[in-house]
Amino acid sequence: MAQQPDYSDRPWLDPNATPFIRVQAITKKFGPFTAVDNVDLDIYRGELFCLLGGSGCGKTTLLRILAGFETPTIGTISIDGADMTSVPPYERPVNMMFQSYALFPHMTVERNVAYGLERDGIAKAEIAAQVNDMLSMVELTPFAKRKPHQLSGGQRQRVALARALVKRPKVLLLDEPLGALDKRLREQTQYELMNIQDRLGITFVVVTHDQEEAMTLSTRIAVMDVGRFVQIGTPTEIYEFPETRFVADFIGSTNMFEGRITENGADHVRVRAEEYEADFYIDHGMSIKEGTKVWVAVRPEKVEISKTAPPFGPNQLKGVVRDVGYLGNFSTYRVQLSNTRIVAVTHPNQRRPARGEHEVDWDDEVHLSWAASSAVVLTK
Amino acid sequence: MNGRAVELVASLREGDWRTAADQLLQRLQNAWKTLVVGVPYFWLLIFFLAPFFIVLKISVAESIIASPPFSPLVDLTEEGIINLKLVLDNYAYLWEDQLYIDSYLNSLKISTISTLLCLLIGYPIAYAIVRSSPTAKNILLLMIILPFWTSFLLRVYAWMGLLADQGTINSFLIWLGIIDEPIRMLYAEFAVYVGIVYTYVPFMILPLYANMEKLDITLHEAAADLGARPFTTFRTVTVPMTMPGIVAGSLLVFIPATGEFVIPDLLGGGNVLMIGRVLYNEFNANHDWPVAAAVAIVLLLVLVIPMMIYQHIQSGETEG
Structure with a gap:
């Protein structure tokens, strides 16, 4: 401002x-x-x-x-x-x-x-x-x-x-x-x-x-x-x-999670996505009734992918890598969640992989997470 | 075995038989292409060039009273000497008698004016057809072609009925009280123009239509966008882009109209001098085949030379 x-x-x-x-x-x-x-x-x-x-x-x-x-x-x-x-x-x-x-x-x-x-x-x-x-x-x-x-x-x-x-x-x-x-x-x-x-x-x-x-x-x-x-x-x-x-869908690609508002604070909202058994915390407030159906949208590049579990908290999902696209400057991953939904993740390749082996590869079990400021809540 | 053969066998052993087969196939294909193109050329050669040379031959013969009524080009004298006789008198005669020059000039005048009239009428019609909806387009094109389904002679006779002093148009105008006496239309140049334009306008419309169909409408929008008013767009974009159609249509009208015989004969009567009628009279009434042939050859030259000049200019333009 x-x-x-x-x-x-x-x-x-x-x-x-x-x-x-x-x-x-x-x-x-x-x-x-x-x-x-x-x-x-x-x-x-x-x-x-x-x-x-x-x-x-x-x-x-x-x-x-x-x-x-x-x-x-x-x-x-x-x-x-x-x-x-x-x-x-x-x-x-x-x-x-x-x-x-x-x-x-x-x-x-x-x-x-x-x-x-x-x-x-x-x-x-x-x-x-x-x-x-x-x-x-x-x-x-x-x-x-x-x-x-x-x-x-x-x-x-x-x-x-x-x-x-x-x-x-x-x-x-x-x-x-x-x-x-x-x-x-x-x-x-x-x-x-x-x-x-x-x-x-x-x-x-x-x-x-x-x-x-x-x-x-x-x-x-x-x-x-x-x-x-x-x-x-x-x-x-x-x-x-x-x-x-x-x-969100037309510009770039987006991961969309359907859920309901469970908490509606002045500076944050919480969303429960039953289908994913996940809770999301988004750090922008919204004037919206609790229980309303919303969609949480996260861009693939804002999702962290790791084989080790992050400390317990919201905005976390678990899945298996089904597809890896190595594009040189970055890699794209398609991670299948336990409910069979696919989440797209892109990750910059900042380091050259040791011995030509990628840190995250096919069929690896991975943890996905993102910061509270990374997602947006959409109502329509 | 000489060196070449050894080489050939060696290359075949290396597995080059495949390229040899390819070459054979290529040769067969080339032969086929030559055949496909050659047959129509052969056809044209026989049925266009052969009559042309016969006419050319007659045009340099002498008129005699015999059958056929002209002297042979080559004859064997009693001493066994081959005698080649070329008579150019027929051509000189065309130049000396004012009748022929007048007929040529009048034919060219009538065909030029008719071509322009056909262009004036045909261009907007072709444009309108191109711009109409696909179903309307088919109906309109059919209407252009429809007259060809009835006999050409019948249509000319119909025009005689319309244009005569006691014909439909004059009777109608007198009945309306617009005129007291019939207007002279038949057996005058007016009727010849009507007949030629009526008969040949489809030959103008069809090539124009084919050409305009390819015209990209966004070019008109581009011209308008750059500040061209509709007429300027027409002048600077539409006309130059449709020039091939204009030329093709004009030639299709101009060439047959120049040598037209039936229309001036039936609609013009004795009052309109055109070279087609002169040729007919020379051949049938006068029985002077050599002069008739010379008239035909000169007519061909009159039509072909301007076309060749045009072609030359155009090929120069596309290169430059």
Whole structure:
């Protein structure tokens, strides 16, 4: 808790900040199907905002509403104070990077990037200068005269980015920007995107189904499901304090234990999970009735795994290792409890195993435990 | 055994027979490929090139009163000398008589204007078909193809009935009181345009449809997103992307329309000069086969040369 709050990095916490993009009570129906269901969203200037969700959750529809390709059935959109609800796409201060890149196949890289500027009736020399700047920023200057089909996937992605950025839009919309790239290129491009965003100060709205992408890129994430926001927050909030089982499950993996509240203190709760014959102690208080059904969620990396029993206390389980995945930097274990349920555990390999033998291996009996601050209690 | 054979046996002993079998298979496959491609080529060669050379031969012969009515290309004199006779008079004659030049030019004018009209009508139709729902698409395509199920001649006669002075359209307009006297439509260029455009518009629509079907709709969105108004998107994205369809459709209309005979004959009467009719008259009424053949050869050149120039330009573009 900061005494003198500085909101420059977190404008969404500033009560006096005016949102840059305002989505108000937007509903979009396609026939009987509701793609986006009465959502409200404020995005602030300079944010890198992620819409995260599975396929069909409405994230792409929402992005297309922002771009102007879809008109909302109900609700309004404003960008930088101007109402955009019925403004056609070609008049919006917004550009989009398409998932398929949508490069014009009959134009060279140069002409693709220049296309947007030409529409604004800018002088030829000025266009050439801006296109050159943009191409050198995305390191494509040697490819200026090539056609899209003569480029690799990564290069096409950069052309698409350059084409969308060259008009200096107020908002850049990115639809699965890294989806078509291989893993190495993804990681590299992720940081490039963040750098560019930082340098140009353009507000980014990114749609993705990839939680890792969302986590590394964004200032804030909105998790979507069946047309609604399930949770909006920073990556840390979303990961460490998921509000629902859906979010906990969707972002990363989670071990979920169903139980009932047995004690409800001001600074802690106790949960009895009958099915596991276990008691859990969680050090955050909740205003919730005793006896209520809840779920205790623990991330695999927060679970300690050991062959020796920890001192007696709550948050402990016993099981047998059924599966070990050695990934080099860390190992994943699948531990079967006495009630046949599986608990996932990940553990960093900080030390090289002596004589090539792992400390914990297949069929070992192990004790699982975690700190009182590691788990969260979910009510829905 | 010489060295080579020793080598071969040695390699076979090493178990290379497998690669030898692979090579044989490869050779058989290549032979099969050659056959599959070769047969249609052979077909074209016989039934396209052979008649062409016969026509070419006739075009350099002399008109005589005999059967067939032209002089032989090669004949054996009494002394046993082989005599090759090439007559270029027929071609010179085409140049000297204004009738032929006028017919060529008028044919080109009519086919060019008809092609443009077909494009103007066919493009929006093809676009609409591509954009309609899958079931509607099939019905609309069927409607484009449906006229081919009735005889072409029958359809032209139907147009005569519609366009004649006492025809359906004029009678209807007079009945409505819009006009007092029939408008002259039949036996004028107007009727020829109607006939050609009506007959050939499906040949424009189908290649355009095939081409537009592949058009990626997100490209239109990308153009709009970058600030292009609908018409600009059409001009800068849709038209260049559908150019192959436009060219294919235009050629399919332009080439047969230039040499069209039935439509100008039936709908244009004697008033519309087109090279197809001139050729017909030369052949049947005048019985001058060599001149008719020369007309046909020149018509071919008139159509083929612009196409070759276009092809040359296009191949240059794709390389550059």
